Amino acid sequence: MKATTHETSSEDSAAKLAQKTIVVIGNGMVGQRFCEKLVEFDKAKKFRIVTFCEEPRAAYDRVGLTSFFAHRDAEKLMIARMEWYREHGVEIHLGDRACSLDREQKIVRSQKGVEVKYDIAIMATGSYPFVPPVPGFNKQGVFVYRTIEDLNHIIEYSKKSKRCAVIGGGLLGLEAAKAAFDLGLETHVIEFAGRLMPRQIDDSGSRTLIKKIESLGVKVHLNKSTKEVHGNGVVETMEFNDGETLDVQMIIVSAGIRPRDDLAKESDIHVGPRGGITVNDQLRTSDPDIYAIGECALHRGMIYGLVAPGYEMAEIVAANLTGDERHFTGTDLSTKLKLMGCDVASFGDYEAPAERAVPLTFDDTFGGVYKKLLFSLDGTKLLGGILVGDASEYGTFSILAKGTQPLPCKPHELLVGKTGGAALGGVDAMPDEAQICSCNNVSKGAICHAIREGNLDSVGAVKSCTRAGTGCGGCMPLVTDLFNAELKKAGKVVVNHLCEHFSLSRTELFAVVKIKELKSFDAVIQHCGKGNGCEICKPAVTSILASLWNENIMAGDHATLQDTNDRFLANMQRGGLYSVVPRVPGGEITPDKMIAIAEVAKDYKLYTKITGGQRIDLFGAQVQDLPDIWERLGAAGLESGHAYGKSLRTVKSCVGTTWCRFGVQDSVGFAIRVENRYKGVRAPHKVKMAVSGCVRECAEAQGKDVGLVATEKGYNLYVCGNGGAKPRHADLLVGDIDEDTAIKYIDRFFMYYIMTADRLTRTSVWCEKLEGGIDHIRDVVVNDKLGIAAELEAMMQRLVDTYECEWAAVVKDPEKRKRFTQFVNTNETESCIEIVPERGQQRPDFWPNEFVSLEQFRAMSPAETQPVEDAGTFLAPPSEWHSVGKVWDFPKDGGATIKYGAVQIAVFNFASRGEWYATQNMCPHKKAFVLGRGILGDAAGTPKVACPLHKKTFSLETGKSLQGEEYHLHTFPVRIDGDDVLLELPPTELLDQELATEIGCRLATSCQTSCQPASSLPRELLEV
Secondary structure, eight states: OOOOOHHHHHHHHHHHHHOEEEEEEOOSHHHHHHHHHHHHHOTTOOEEEEEEESSSSOOBOSTTGGGHHHHOOGGGGBSSOHHHHHHTTOEEEETOOEEEEETTTTEEEETTSOEEEOSEEEEOOOEEEOOOOOTTTTSBTEEEOSSHHHHHHHHHHHTTOSEEEEEOOSHHHHHHHHHHHHTTOEEEEEOSSSSSSTTTOOHHHHHHHHHHHHHTTOEEEOSOOEEEEESSSBOOEEEETTSOEEEOSEEEEOOOEEEOOHHHHHTTOOBOTTSOEEEOTTOBOSSTTEEEOGGGEEETTBOOOSHHHHHHHHHHHHHHHTTOOOOOOOOOOOEEEEETTEEEEEEESTTOOTTTOEEEEEEETTTTEEEEEEEOTTSSOEEEEEEESOOTTHHHHHHHHHOOSOOSSOHHIIIIISOHHHHHTOGGGSOTTOEEETTTTEEHHHHHHHHHHHTOOSHHHHHHHHOTTSSSSTTHHHHHHHHHHHHHHTTOOOOOOSBTTBSSOHHHHHHHHHHHTOOSHHHHHHHHOOTTOOTTHHHHHHHHHHHHHOOOTTSGGGGGGSOHHHHTTSEEOGGGOEEEOBOOGGGOOOHHHHHHHHHHHHHTTOEEEEOTTSSEEEEEEOGGGHHHHHHHHHHTTOOBOOTTSSBEEEEEEOOGGGTOTTOOSOHHHHHHHHHHHHTTOBOSSOEEEEEESSTTOTTOGGGSSEEEEEETTEEEEEESOBOTTSOBOOEEEEEEEOHHHHHHHHHHHHHHHHHHOOTTOOHHHHHHHSTTHHHHHHHHHTSOTTSOHHHHHHHHHHHHHTOOOHHHHHHTOHHHHHTTOSOSSOSOOOOOSOEEEETTEEEEOOOOOSOOOHHHHHHHOSSOOOOGGGGGGOOOOOOEEEEEEEGGGSOTTEEEEEEETTEEEEEEEEGGGTEEEEEESEETTTTEEOGGGSEEEEETTEEEEEOTTTOOEEETTTOBBTTSOSOBOOEEOEEEETTEEEEEEOOHHHHHHHHBHHHHHHHHHHOOSOOOOOOOSOHHHHOO
């Protein structure tokens, strides 16, 4: 490879000068989506992007704004990190509003005096909350619900308030009401119309929704118009036009939005008579060099107040600017969401008039479910509908409403005769134009074409190629069904084998291990597998072994089978650092234990954070410090929190009768009992539980795998819920049971899940995939339909009786402690990533792009290296064999790290193959020094190592990426001489120039270009 010349630099400079500048005014969700799409589509790098963001932080998820009240962490709402902007050359001005648009000179000016000359301007200014002109709305205690700053003000003011009124019963109003309710306020929803969500649902749907909301304790007032707000400088009383009053201390106004078109007006850009920047089908304004997208745009007389249409607009403009002509002709306003625990959805033309639509309704007042479907007059076409209480068929119904083909069934069968999927006839019956992924506008035809033409062999490949399923994830069941259907059409067998080494599913493998009483990976693979295993089957098998026999996962040969986090009993973070999470049962902790945690954090300079699971995370521990840290925590009475394991994580609780005036049961005490019973139990995936002391549900138990909500008679037991990327409300398994009965049912439920779920499957997905779903689970757990209840209870009791804190076992065992040394051939230690200050603490510096250029390697090297063009005359110094340790220093079928000069080298004892390998310890993907902690295995007979960070796999023989990526490891010859392990290595001064830890550490945080690394060392010195 030739070094970069000055001519190349000149060409790069010329290319940058030739770029057109696009200024994006507004960095909300839609503005950010435009930036992302333009970066994606602009392959030729013709555009420079500059964006102005009025708020103090970059784009965040306003749709998920309510979740902020649970975690209070703005970072969790961020759409893109700041490094994304640096990485893609996007210039962002935070906390700086674009306040002037000079169309003649084509200059955007900001509040802080920044001037940017543009070729194209994109107005993505969004909207602002509409506040009705009600006397008294200027008093202290009146808030809008729009930004994170608004939410922080609401949180702070709620501390001195008891009652809150939310004005507006639409989408945002009900989200605001949920927030107020979660803050412990007596909450009232005030709606001017005669029903809630008047733009999305009808009167019957509203009644069902109101019943659900009021069952939580929130009061709903319909047909109410506020006349005045009274109080001495602060909110005290609301007076309505009908003469009634309501005493409150807070008011949250969520009465709709208005487009932010003031900048357009000031710039003489045409706006609509009722507001909104007028655009054509290309989203151009009256100035052809200025576009408007999102909630500020008025298209054909319509303002779209949803994010999906804004995303579509952003993509269309980005496509048009890069030569792919598209038009915006309006969009579907279908919506599906969960409001205060109740599913609400509308799709298609759900307000079709009687002269062209016939409605069919299903109204289950006992179950709280309402469905209304609108059909064409001849009953051959579904036009639209409303779903309240159960929106599980939303995806199917939406596809039917969008399609052009006649219904494949009778109208009533969609409601009562068949399930939605059966009515549709399966994915094969869908038309090619059926939209599967609404987030990214991906059709069935596009997915099928990609599978066939790209010869895609996994669902993950389908996601990468088409982007289907990369948004909300709600379409993944359909994407998976399409993938399986295409495989069948191609004559390929659809299997759910664990991996290439086991032709069994996890469920089948669990049964074999249980019946045959197999207790090691070697025994399992000899009995029913082949090859040497891999990063998929090894953790799956060891999880099964732990769920059945509960041997310590660090005992014997179990350790090297463990997945990334279990291998060292801690969650691996960026740069190969670890987190430490002590167990805090039920969220209850004494001051002495808090002091012990704080002292450890200070002594080891660990970043501390309160988690959503009511415990304390300590981040940034070095692997060699973990045993000492846990020795101190153990001495203070703290146990492992198993944050690293696919096991029970936490049992969250509210304070219940211990302190709360509303509590009806001792939720803290019961949560502690539950957590101490199930701690350490290994499962197919992580399990979270919660106990709430009353129906106000402060512990959010109905969003957990197992949730208990107190009643006057005992507890309601909910199962199969979860939050995360695809939230699911838990199902009620049984109601009004006492604590002992609840424990019995949880034992059965937990063990049945462990026995029958696929690997890495949460209880929510498991329930949805089980034939019969929650009804089947209820039959097994409560009614003992299969006659296995006693066995399930006995299996769980065995796990409870044999529990041992894994860290306590390590701390007292010198042999286990040795596994946590950084280098096996020296007591030296070194940091492997740059640490930077952050809000009074410290964190690892951000990762750069994936590739690093040769020039960057050299610029950071401690010594000069020879130019590549002179490599032909380079005389390689002789390599020598160096002893780096004893055979027993390197775990069987695992790796350990040695230090040679300033270089870290991973040495692997592939005992099951009788082979040894050595590579650089730095993974080239994220420049982290972690390969020695990876999982060994084979791919079609090729020995490989999987990086513990992101499971990038490399051939141990050649160093090449096994995933077809342009990464490469340096490999070194290994020889065993008696008990000694020897490596053939070049002189340290030469190897240091290329692979020194200091260079990799700086590269891991400093580089901003996108080039592939190369080596100036002779190949024969670095590769076998």
